[in-house]
Amino acid sequence: MNNIPHLVQYQGSKRLLASQILKYMPNKIKNFIEPFCGMAALTIAIAKQRRAEHYYLNDLNAPLVNLLKEAIETPEQLYNDYNLVWNEQFSFSPDHIHHFYHIRRKFNDGDTCPANMLYLLARCVKGAVRYSSEGLFNQGMDKRRNGTKPDAIKQNAVMISSLLKGRVTYSSVDYREVLDVAQTDDIIYMDPPYQGVSNTRDCRYIAGINYDDFVSSIDDLNKRGINFLISYDGKCGDTSYGRDLPDYLECTKILLKAGKSTQATFLGESKVTYEALYISRGLSNLALQNQESFLFEEMNNGC
Numbered sequence: 084m085n086n087i088p089h090l091v092q093y094q095g096s097k098r099l100l101a102s103q104i105l106k107y108m109p110n111k112i113k114n115f116i117e118p119f120c121g122m123a124a125l126t127i128a129i130a131k132q133r134r135a136e137h138y139y140l141n142d143l144n145a146p147l148v149n150l151l152k153e154a155i156e157t158p159e160q161l162y163n164d165y166n167l168v169w170n171e172q173f174s175f176s177p178d179h180i181h182h183f184y185h186i187r188r189k190f191n192d193g194d195t196c197p198a199n200m201l202y203l204l205a206r207c208v209k210g211a212v213r214y215s216s217e218g219l220f221n222q223g224m225d226k227r228r229n230g231t232k233p234d235a236i237k238q239n240a241v242m243i244s245s246l247l248k249g250r251v252t253y254s255s256v257d258y259r260e261v262l263d264v265a266q267t268d269d270i271i272y273m274d275p276p277y278q279g280v281s282n283t284r285d286c287r288y289i290a291g292i293n294y295d296d297f298v299s300s301i302d303d304l305n306k307r308g309i310n311f312l313i314s315y316d317g318k319c320g321d322t323s324y325g326r327d328l329p330d331y332l333e334c335t336k337i338l339l340k341a342g343k344s345t346q347a348t349f350l351g352e353s354k355v356t357y358e359a360l361y362i363s364r365g366l367s368n369l370a371l372q373n374q375e376s377f378l379f380e381e382m383n384n385g386c
Contacts, residue, residue: 090198111139113269116270120142121142121274136250148254149200155251169233186199186203191220191293267307271309301313310366312361315361317341332361334362339360
């Protein structure tokens with residue numbers, strides 16, 4: 084499913100893992116909920132397959148949610164505004180550096196309009212969002228490229244809009260508020276801040292989450308009979324990251340093959356990265372069937 088439309092390359096996006104994750108979801112979903120939506124890769128993938136009637140996008144990063152909302156509801160407006168910001172860099176300075184930091188200062192001073200958010204994502208290093216302990220965008224500029232061209236933004240935004248316009252609820256609140264309104268015929272997909280990066284000074288997220296609070300929220304979903312899937316840490320080579328979710332939650336844990344580690348490759352090593360996917364007990368039978376299929380494929384591939 085590499086042809087899923089997307090606005091920018093976004094570190095942590097599950098776009099390339101979407102086809103693996105979707106194997107463990109029902110074909111018909113009343114309401115698909117992402118409490119940590121990021122750039123909404125799973126929602127777009129679900130919508131592309133026409134699986135859900137309605138969608139709920141939430142992220143504590145309000146400018147990110149506003150960017151998604153404009154892309155979905157008024158893609159032409161996003162294109163027009165981004166086109167102005169993107170083209171401005173060519174007249175601002177020969178190397179574009181001053182323009183990037185000009186936009187970053189405007190953003191951190193409160194001008195968090197979708198076009199500014201999108202430009203920073205399109206031009207920052209590795210598409211990796213970084214925030215200071217004060218919640219300010221502090222990632223640097225990637226000097227090797229000019230960022231996603233406006234025409235590409237327009238094409239993908241229009242495609243995303245055609246799939247989702249008029250079918251999405253948006254919010255920027257604590258994830259627990261979103262879980263509180265979920266119903267038994269909904270499916271929740273959670274991609275929370277990973278344990279290894281969410282509590283450091285230079286964060287990929289506006290804020291981390293407390294492990295015990297998160298476990299308690301999952302336990303509550305079980306008691307209410309609500310199905311969910313969670314992407315949560317994983318392993319690279321022989322090294323595992325983060326604490327597993329406790330056994331009493333009765334989740335099935337699957338390791339999804341995410342490809343070779345770029346950091347290990349840079350160091351001259353060859354290590355495969357796996358991301359953990361936890362599936363609620365209500366979806367466990369489907370999960371176990373697909374796990375057996377995955378292991379059979381791995382054996383036949385000599386892994």
